[in-house]
Amino acid sequence: MLGRGCDQQPGGPIVRVRRTRRAAVLGASLVCASALTACAPASSANTVNLYSAPEENLQQNVDRCNAESGGRYNIVYHKLPRDADGQREQMVRRLAAGDTGLDILYLDVTWVGEFAEAKWIREWTGQDKADVERGTLQGPLQTATWDGKLYAAPKNTNVQLLWYRKDLVPEPPETWQEMIAGAQRLKQEGKPHWISLTGAQYEGVYVHFNTLVESAGGRVISEDGRTAVVDDGAVQAMQALRDLGTAGVTSASMNNAKEDDARQEFETGQAAFQLNWPFVYASMVEKKPELVDKVGWARLPGLRPGVPSKSTIGGANYAVSSYSTKPDLAFEATKCLRNPESQKFSALNDGVPPTIESVYAEPEMAAEYPMRDTILEALKDPGVRPVTPAAQNVSTVLSKMLSPIGEIDPQPTAVRMRTEVQNALESKGVMP
């Protein structure tokens, strides 16, 4: 990983002597390798450093924005590590040290509260705020808000759907219990019957829990993100998870399964249902085309008949670092990077659903996103995870208590959950 994020930028000052330049690059790489120091390459006044997750075609959006700006700013795209923890760690470490080399930050929807409370990112105000809010879906916008103020611009969103085998189950189940019963029936008939989901002890299990809590109209954390509630709805959600864990309709390794494991289980044809993000569709088209025609999609199953579920939304936001030395350029560049044109391009080429509603109606979307109406429907009635600075701690504590799902004991767990979540919110307890 030598020199990650230290790519020499085009348009930087030209170094005349070759040897000096090589030495400089090597030196920069070594400094980077220590991973403690800022490694911004010598930059000109209009450089805006974007730190974003690796996305195959993001560079094309960057290039387009740079061209459109007519030289006012020059965005340089630095790739963060691939996994969410690694991305967060790199940014946190550098922000905690007051690094001025970061301008635009890529934040998972659950990190905004934390970065805002720690004063690492700038608030969006005035015209910039109005520009971001215009046409943006409410759910994603909520994830970018902390303490009533807008701290980030929603870049892309995401929502899980229920993927089911139309050839085995004619109608998608509406409730969680119905889905389990359907799977058990298939099992008796000796047909593919697994329900594939992210059951591993990490954020993935929290996502399902949150969907169920929200669908039951319950709460784990108060509206303002400061107190643990864990009400009756949360208990119902735990019961539902436990019922699935003990129903005998999941794979043996479900308790270790993350997104990609769940996808694989479904692609091997052993599963009848899958609760997962839309990326699984693109993968199926590529790897198991014979399965595609047999697969239908619907909103996730809810808890009560007739009441649709509230799916937990994911996705990412762009924020401007408090330590940025050119915030005006950074705000402007961010707006370009997440405008309708950029979002459409990313949706079509990198498979990330847009946060701006009008993009869904674009004609090109039909081919890549046959399920776009279902996604939009779920997005308009979302289950947003509670925004709190301690989101990471809460997620860790909850996933610990909810894993393995088959061994959840709802009532006593709820009591423990209240204490431990409260501790996590106050950064008092020990994270498991």
Added chain:
Amino acid sequence: MVQQQDALPVAKAISEGKKAERKLGWLLCAPAALVMLAVTGYPVLYALWLSFQRFDLKYPDQREFVGLDNYITVLGNGYWWTAFGVTVLVTVVSVAIEFVLGMGLALIMHRALVGRGLVRTVTLIPYGIVTVVAAFSWRYAWTPDTGYLANAITPDGAPLTEHASALAIVVLAEVWKTTPFMALLLMAGLALVPDDLLKAAAMDGAGPWQRFVKVMLPVMKPAILVAVLFRTLDAFRVFDNIVVLTSGAQDTSSVSVLAYNNLIKGLNLGIGSTMSVLIFIAVALIAWIFVKLFGTAAPGSDDKGRR
């Protein structure tokens, strides 16, 4: 090294030249000593200082001095003791197995008649593989459907998702990885055993087992203790295998994993530093026990280091 020089018996009257030489010695080693203080002393002291504070990067305004509160929190917490138990268990079991296997390997390598170099090289391969890489291959091997081991041993179980079997796999991965290291240190110890001694014992009628227990083991004792000490300290800090294999799920976190989670993921510098300090104390305690009670000598030092 310099200290050793220093410890040499000094003649009563030191000549001018000797004095200058000693002064020069101090001067020469000063930069190294200062660097050591800066890179190891300072972080340790800073961690100690942080452990007395409530300090969470997420709430920069609420930083305050809390005395021993963090220690009370950590030491009164179930997660910490579970992790501590796991760490001790993994340490004891893996070091015990490694010692037996390592001794066997060392004997084989020591006595190998043909291809001695080849045998030694082959044995060392696991130690040369990056732990994380090896851990990933273990993880895939133990995952049902994709792995060759999971289904071979348990037809429809997923061993990595159960507490006991997951721990057993962690221990196995540790043993596989570090037995060669143990064997290497023990082989150095075997070289200390004079052939004459063994021949004499054989002449006196001692069988192979008696020669091993009564002659070889006592002579090898310093080497054995050093090998076991090193591995114990290492095993106590077990981290990468656990993170890759289970990420600490099903109560398989070690204390290092817990400290990492609180410090790096949770950004709670107070609690995280407290755990680091506690781990430091535990490691220091292990070293102290080995040196004081068992009389382990530091490698390179003579008998005086022992009791």
